[in-house]
Amino acid sequence: AERVGNPVVAIAPTVKSTAKIVKLAIDSPRAMAFACYAPTAQDAERLATTIANENGLRPAPGVARRLVDTTGGDRAVISREIEKLALYLDAAPDRPADLDHHALDAVGADLGDAEMSRAIDAVIEGRVDDLGAELAVLEEAGTSPIPWLRQLVRRLIALADMRGEIDRGEAVDAVMKRHRVFFKEEASAARSLRRWSPVMLATAIQRVRTAERAIMASGNAGGVVAEAAVVALSQAIARRN
Known part of the structure; x- marks a missing residue:
């Protein structure tokens, strides 16, 4: 049709530029092919x-x-x-x-890995009181919470991957070694793997990502959105201790 009210977007990260569907889109006046690459x-x-x-x-x-x-x-x-x-x-x-x-x-924002890691550790370990102090440090730096929210998601995903392997019968020590958990963090990682259930990890990842999207939206409430999300997660883990 010459006009359409419901255009379709197809995302195909594995399709090569020589694929028939790409050539079809390039040759058609009713379609467009656009290549996107992760920025270096x-x-x-x-x-x-x-x-x-x-x-x-x-x-x-x-x-x-x-x-x-x-x-x-x-x-x-x-x-x-x-x-x-x-x-x-x-x-x-x-x-x-x-x-x-x-x-x-x-x-300018100057958050080092140490500052963000301390807040993330407090969330994952359920140390609610410590989390309040660490969030104050991050807020004082005056930067967006998005960088440490994304680091938190990566940590939660790593825990979810390890927890899945453990639930399939693999030994905790072997799983942590495969995932290259730093030896000084093995004890805390093992505790976290016992406390966090697969359902809780999936829910936490979703909540943190939702908080990130809310912060990126126009007219948002700012850092309080992130703080509320991570405090709720930390409290949930604290109740399981």
Whole structure:
């Protein structure tokens, strides 16, 4: 039909460019084929530099990489951080300013892996009181919760994978070794595997992802959405101890 009210989007990550369906879409005036690739670290740095330039900022060497590292490479978070830095430096396209590491130290997000890991550990281990203190540290840094929410999801997925293998009869020690659990974290990982059921892990992953989507939506309530989600998870695990 010349006009259609219900277009279809087909996602096919394994289809090659030489596939018949791709050629059919390219040749048809009623279809379109579009190839998407996961961005590399260099792509993310170029993106950060471009967004900075659009806001009148000239990043010094290493600044773009630092922005990518501290925001998890999330474009929306990078944009918000750069907008905040542009305000701090009173920069705009018609009055550009240099963006150096001193500006990042002053107002930029600078969450290290240690800070995020402590909050994530508190969630997974059900240490509600400790979680409150760690969330305060993250909030004080003034960055989006999206990077540590995504790290939390990765940890939960790893636990779910290990729990599935254990439920199929494999030994806990063998599973942790296969997943390369750091030897200093083996005891806490074993405790978490006993406390978290497959259903709880699946529910937790869904809740954290829902919180991330809510934060990305326009007119959202901000970090309180993430905090409410992870506190509820931590409380649920604490009740199982």
